[in-house]
Amino acid sequence: MSANIEPPKADPNVKVKYTKIFINNEFVDSVSGKKFATVNPCTEKTNAEVSEGNKADVDKAVVAAKKAFARGSEWRKLDASARATLIYRLADLIEQNINELANLESLDNGMPFPMSYHSVGTAAKHLRYYAGWADKIQGSTIPVDGNSFALTRKEPVGVVGLIVPWNGPIGLYGMKLAPALAAGCTAVIKPAEQTPLTALLLASLVKEAGFPPGVVNVVPGYGATAGAAISAHPDIAKVSFTGSSEVGHAILKAAGESNLKRVTLELGGKSPFVVFDDADLDLAVQTAGSVFVHAGQICIAPSRVFVQAGIYDEFVKKAVAVAAATKVGDPYTPGCIQGPQIESRAVDKVMGLIESGKKQGAKLQIGGERHGSVGYFIKPTVFSDVTDDMQIAKEEIFGPVQSILKFNTFEEVVERANATTYGLAAGVFTKNIELALEFAKAVEAGSVWVNQYSLLTSQQPFGGFKQSGLGRELGKEGLDAYLEIKTISIKTPTNN
Missing domain, CATH: 3.40.605.10 (Aldehyde Dehydrogenase; Chain A, domain 1)
Structure with missing residues (x-):
């Protein structure tokens, strides 16, 4: 931006000028x-x-x-x-x-x-x-x-x-x-x-x-x-x-x-976010928490989090803490990163998928409920013990729902990450750059981020594989x- 651009100034009373x-x-x-x-x-x-x-x-x-x-x-x-x-x-x-x-x-x-x-x-x-x-x-x-x-x-x-x-x-x-x-x-x-x-x-x-x-x-x-x-x-x-x-x-x-x-x-997307056991765990957990930003209503949201078995329990514990600390509410409130879903139909769909996760055996760690009595808000939700056949692991949720899956080997996680009709984006966290590049080559996604997520700039082509x-x-x-x-x-x- 230009140097003379005004700093951000929130104003919920902004006037609507054009409606035709x-x-x-x-x-x-x-x-x-x-x-x-x-x-x-x-x-x-x-x-x-x-x-x-x-x-x-x-x-x-x-x-x-x-x-x-x-x-x-x-x-x-x-x-x-x-x-x-x-x-x-x-x-x-x-x-x-x-x-x-x-x-x-x-x-x-x-x-x-x-x-x-x-x-x-x-x-x-x-x-x-x-x-x-x-x-x-x-x-x-x-x-x-x-x-x-x-x-x-x-x-x-x-x-x-x-x-x-x-x-x-x-x-x-x-x-x-x-x-x-x-x-x-x-x-x-x-x-x-x-x-x-x-x-x-x-x-x-x-x-x-x-x-x-x-x-x-x-x-x-x-x-x-x-x-x-x-x-x-x-x-x-x-x-x-x-x-x-x-x-x-x-x-x-x-x-x-x-x-x-x-x-x-x-x-749409159902983007895999893969965390190997040598990764910077805190960075990976915080970055995966971007699924709550804008109430999860982002096509590239990291909605399938695959975590290697050796760090799985610690990752889940930290992910719950991130969700608990996520500020939900009016988008003009300082520090708020999660606002409402766009409409009541969206709330119904997300809540239906949350209920399916409970019924199909995923462990609800936090959230899973509406937030407040006015507005289309849902609490940040984390599921662990998610398996590939569950609805929450297959369907695009477009809501603040994090599904955490466990994996053991590289070949296993590549196969599971690609087992979807979607192919918009993917992320991988590891200190082994050779492993990261091999994953980037193997995953079927239009954008792949290594030790970061959702970097989109004017210079980089963006789009998806498959559907x-x-x-x-x-x-x-x-x-x-x-x-x-x-x-x-x-x-x-x-x-x-």
Whole structure:
């Protein structure tokens, strides 16, 4: 971040300024006139009534985005360096409004305020990283047989649909929009129905930054209507989606049946976190406790903790102490790292999985209950004696539940870590770097962290194996996902 950014200042009384659909640089009512409530998961009270977009609104947004992308448009005529200047300006505006954005994020989804503040900064970093790429998108020349000269051009795919989840709206907004803009695409963004407020405030900053009308459009609404319309729209060339594997399958099907659009999917995870007996035990225990951060509502959460037999009992004892010390409550409270689940349905699902753990023989060490009488809070929960066949070891919980499993040998833990339909992330703790590298090579996961966890930066590609997704976001690979390669062959007089 820039040196002049304001320090974090929590404000639970932050005002909601924007609640309408954003198309062509204007805030407008939905075609149907319908609205939906966005609810504060801490208080269970309504934050605001937001215009509900559906297919008709998506169609309007796509028309605007298509016009903005058309040959000869203001956006398409911009030099690449001018495009970068606009992206840098948006990053500056995000940082200038960092406290308002972060407080609005915490109001809308219960994310602890320091985490929201960091997430806003991360979005700005993504924008700056990809702004730097805007004038460095290059093709190549190719030696070919005969009297020809061949070259490639990299061109923007066109109008893209960006479907952003509720658990990290600002950071993922930046992760998806930044490479799309750097490539020269135009976008229709659908924020999750639970958390539309920061997406709309960010839309106002897009206009303030000076982006031409239609380049960025934001349509809040439900997945089954607005999201489905984006996935199936014949004039959208690519969809980037972060969310559940179930919805990812539906998007892939719709994309194939409509126009065979490109799809990037970042889906669920059941990430193995492996601790060998030579590891720094305290560091491993504290890091594994990140499963409680943001109430476990993080796709890469270390939800399957495999601990070698020699240190298993000590690890469990220390893990219980970490859970007991975890501060749960209002996200604006200093020291709070665990806020509420996003909604009552999420609480029901997590509590159902906790009950399954009890019934299937796992030992409940701590937690396993609701926290408080108002808000969607669950106590930090630790299970030991978990086996691979239990529901809590197989299903993505998306809650503050730590499952600790015991293993003996390297080969055993690799086989068990890979025995899942997911493959998003993994962690390994050991002082033996050769062992760590061998595990990193053997585990089926898109990101592997050694003696640390959840390091995500703009420069590193991120995505999953198996049913954790398709394609990559971030890094150069994230930019390539928004580009087409065109090959041009030119006849020459000789083959010299």
